[in-house]
Amino acid sequence: MFESNILSLSIWVPVAAGILVLAVGSDQRAGLTRWLALLGSIAGFLVTLPLYTRFDKADGGFQFQEGYNWIPSFNIHYHLGVDGIAVPLILLTSFTTLIVVLAGWEVIQKRVAQYMAAFLIMSGLMIGVFSALDGILFYVFWESMLIPMFLVIGIWGGPNRVYATIKFFLYTLLGSLLMLVAFIYLFHQSNSFEIVDYYMLPLPLSVQLFIFFAFFMAFAVKIPMWPVHTWLPDAHVEAPTGGSVVLAAIMLKLGAYGFLRYAMPIAPDAAHYLATPMIALSLIAVVYIAFVALAQQDMKKLIAYSSISHMGFVTLGMFIFNPLGMEGGIVQMISHGFISGAMFLCVGVLYDRMHSRQIADYGGVVNTMPVFTAFAVLFAMANAGLPGTSGFVGEFLIILGAIQENFWYAFLAATTLILGAAYTLWMVKRVFFGAVGNSHVAELQDLSKREFLILGVLALMVLGFGLYPQPITELTHATVGQLLSHLAQSKIPG
């Protein structure tokens, strides 16, 4: 039974754990609540592991499929399945949830049960997004994960949290509703909500453009691409550390995943037709947003803009339609998940002690927190794309892919190696090095064991995938090949 239901377990174990935490936990029994949440997230992580160990790397199609009739009136199925693109993202999700539960251990003191439950439930829903093979099932997961995130930012966030969380919700909702219209349209064309049927459905270019645009609205907001990115800095700044980590590490990837799973294969001709504008938007994100990051005073905002810039790399890799770019994009997604998560955790470590995110409030942290600074500098280097860290692999592959397509794409993309280094290292210099900035910095305590554990694991991941990225590329290779050959075929009838 467990053999064939790995995906269902991956989705529902964390959700069930979340409900249990909600039912049993309370602020009076905070300790029990935390341990329960930790057990839940460990269980959630363990059930996703077989997806990696039992995955057939030679097969580029969907594996671990499960299908049941769900709503026969509209031919909607509970159909799950994963390919080489989804598996690493699912593992990233369950891993990140574990990290987030640990990161909120002492920091969250009010409404602990609701906090932990929100992240556990969100984890299950996001895994659902990655594994749904039915349009409506996907849409249900996609939208419902907004609810816990809305609450997380709104309840545990900073001073301007209400504005940020409502902006986040409405932006994403507006984009997704157009996607729903596209799904319904496709349903009336094919009498099915199965994604695989959509892949086979011939569509004229005008219709493909409409569908691509509808999906674009949903996914571009999520990634986020320039110019619909403005919700992200607000959401990141106001969100609690855990919320920022999940946003940066996973939610942004959902948009990119959506392009790979929906927008591009369903409307391949439109994707080719619009490749140049998409690349242009990506490059604007890479270059322009990097300059914006350079000007930030707030550490979280800086990392948020840096995320947008890095995600621009991912979309660039996808829309140059070659294996290097696409595989690079996927590696970049995973690596960015670890790095941005780690960076936000680092800011969280400082914020918990000083209650400030302003770069100007710090200075010379290395004098009081040497161990922490070592980690922070490592992650900063990785963010700047230093060879030997996972940040380098993805960017390098994408630049290699881009150069095959057009020299100037590659040139503009490569400027990020300079700009990224500039804004990251300048922040590191101002926050960590130099003389002790003020009396508060002088009283800082170095990492606790829990923080050391979290950052240590992430550092291993960043270095590990930097030196040996094969586990990811092996997983994705066959799928990317299959996807590209599908994209190369026109779906225009006649």
Next chain:
Amino acid sequence: MNNAITYDLITALPEIFVLCMAMVVLLADLFLTQRNRFIAYILTQLTLLGAAFITVSTHIPAVGYAFNGMFVDDPLSDVLKLMIYLGTSMVLVYSRTYIALRGMYRGEFFALVLFAMLGMMIMVSGQHFLTLYMGLELLSLCLYSLVALDRDNARATEAAMKYFVLGALASGMLLYGMSMLYGATGALEISQVSAALFNGVGDRSVLILGLVFVVAGLAFKLGAVPFQMWLPDVYHGAPTAVTLLVGSVPKFAAFAFVIRLLIQGLQVMTVDWQGMLIIMAVLSISIGNITAIAQTNLKRMLAYSAISHIGFLLFGFLSGSMNGYISSMFYVSAYVLMTLGGFGMILLLSRKGFEAENLDDLKGLNQRSPWYAFLMLLLMFSMAGVPPTLGFYAKFTVLQAALQAGFVSLVIFAVLMAAVGAFYYLRVVKLMYFDEPQDMEPIAPSPDMALVLGVNGLAVLVLGLMPQRLMELCAYAVAHSLQ
């Protein structure tokens, strides 16, 4: 002959039973003291149970006409009646404590509710202009008096007056339209009107004029823009227990009313009423959603939200297909369930001398009671149409019906407006979860209310995860009744 009479009586047995029981409640109440008033309550609930039993046991999956074709018993009417009983029963459970604390716990309340319900049942089963009109008036008159039941309350009296004047005007329009149709086709019975139109009988300009008046009257009763003016004032002014009734169950009757008149009676003129419904739907969705944003009173906010929901409901009708009518029925069922929960929550938070009707009264509900905050969260997200709640499938079904009928730009407009509407539902969630409570008065509902409200709230989630049964039920009811 005798057989025909017996058949007629059996067909209308639920109505006859409810009528008798309403009178029994009225009479029995004369002999009850305030201390054992609960007997009237129990009797009313038993009436609903008995009516449900009769409706189920006389149910056949076919269409049966009675009283010379003035009255119909089809799956649609049976299913709608069952939903009406259930809804009314929930209304009674939610209102009991509230009316007891405000001196309205009297036999009249229960008798009026039963008579109003009888009116709805006649509307649902009416197959003749006059039967339909009679049902509508019975319902409306009971609602007018219910709104004014708290007679020392100036606001409620004003609301009742507005409701009555505007409602009478609407009834007049409806009746005038019906007379036009009668003049043109020479028939009052729905099926005969339909047949006459099908054969091309009647002067077209008279028919159109009649249709306009009928649609205007219907729109008034539904509360669709531009005939929505009474709705916020009545919702706001009426005692919340009555608002709960006005805002919820009669929507089933209104749905049936539209089906009987426009779809069964005037199907030939689909193109003509389609245009009117499109305009009303677009206006209702936009004005309802945009105006709701500016409200500070929860009851008024829900009133404007009701207007926008009516707009979505019209989407199913204006598709002009079986798929669309089924979707509308699904929408109305979902909507009534959500409205019951929403107003039930206001009743839950109200106490003696305190009406929890301002948005600010919801502040910090999560700290006062996480459970009820969670239920309200579900209800709000459901009204906003966010999965995995029932409200999502409600919007999904009507939108797919409209898209199937080819109204692409209308659908896109509707989803944009749905995103606008999400804002004020989110604000409710924001107040409950992100703000500090203003008063820490414990929430202590009666056990029956706690149970029903819990089931109501969770039903929105459970039916959202498994909507198939409800969809099948609506499809069964509509498809077996319309040929």
